[in-house]
Amino acid sequence: MEERYPAYTQVKAFKPFHGRFDPCPPIGIKYYRTPPNLYMNFQPPNLEQFSPYEALMRGTLWKPLYDYYENPYRERKS
Amino acid sequence: MITMKIHTEKGSRKVAIKIDEEYYQLLGQIQAADFVLVELTLYLDTHPSDEQALNQFNQYAQYSKQLKRQFESCYGPLLQYGNNTVPIGPGWEWKQSPWPWQV
Numbered sequence: 136m137e138e139r140y141p142a143y144t145q146v147k148a149f150k151p152f153h154g155r156f157d158p159c160p161p162i163g164i165k166y167y168r169t170p171p172n173l174y175m176n177f178q179p180p181n182l183e184q185f186s187p188y189e190a191l192m193r194g195t196l197w198k199p200l201y202d203y204y205e206n207p208y209r210e211r212k213s
Numbered sequence: 214m215i216t217m218k219i220h221t222e223k224g225s226r227k228v229a230i231k232i233d234e235e236y237y238q239l240l241g242q243i244q245a246a247d248f249v250l251v252e253l254t255l256y257l258d259t260h261p262s263d264e265q266a267l268n269q270f271n272q273y274a275q276y277s278k279q280l281k282r283q284f285e286s287c288y289g290p291l292l293q294y295g296n297n298t299v300p301i302g303p304g305w306e307w308k309q310s311p312w313p314w315q316v
Contacts, residue, residue: 178256180263187245187273196252 143174145202170202232311239284240316243291246277 146166153161183198190196253270260266281291290297290307299305 178259180260181265187249188241190252191241191245191248196249196256 143169143171145169145171146207148207166207168202168204171200172202175199232316236288236316239280239287243277243280243284246273246280249273250277 145168147169148164148166150164151162184196185193185198193201195201250270250273253266256266257263257270285291285297289309293307
């Protein structure tokens with residue numbers, strides 16, 4: 136199912152400053168989550184819904200509020 | 214299919230409560246229906262006058278009750294303390310295995 140949502144990106148990233156005398160190696164890129172509910176002020180009525188079982192699996196009943204998670208740091212470990 | 218052997222107690226429904234595929238399938242449906250009810254409850258807290266959601270809530274409440282009645286008729290009680298009437302035949306059996314965490 137092609138995800139029409141979200142209009143906004145759900146993951147954002149930034150690069151923390153790494154000084155010359157920093158004791159630890161640079162982390163590189165850090166990610167933070169911006170789920171859809173941040174961009175939705177008051178939930179409008181009649182939002183599109185998942186089927187009951189799918190809602191149970193995805194953790195929310197409302198399609199626009201679904202926040203898919205994937206560990207962005209995994210590639211770094213492998 | 215796991216057949217749980219339990220000591221035969223006077224009045225217990227069947228010697229063993231069969232934990233088969235249909236048990237999990239029905240339990241999954243109950244969980245899905247109850248999750249929809251939880252979500253709709255939270256939604257209705259902030260949108261009390263949303264007709265469409267109210268109808269859906271009532272519809273799912275009925276659906277969930279019907280699923281639970283069907284489940285309890287085959288596999289024994291889901292909740293205790295009078296959440297369901299205890300059928301006289303099988304008698305008092307909520308303490309028989311499997312317990313919820315064993316399922």
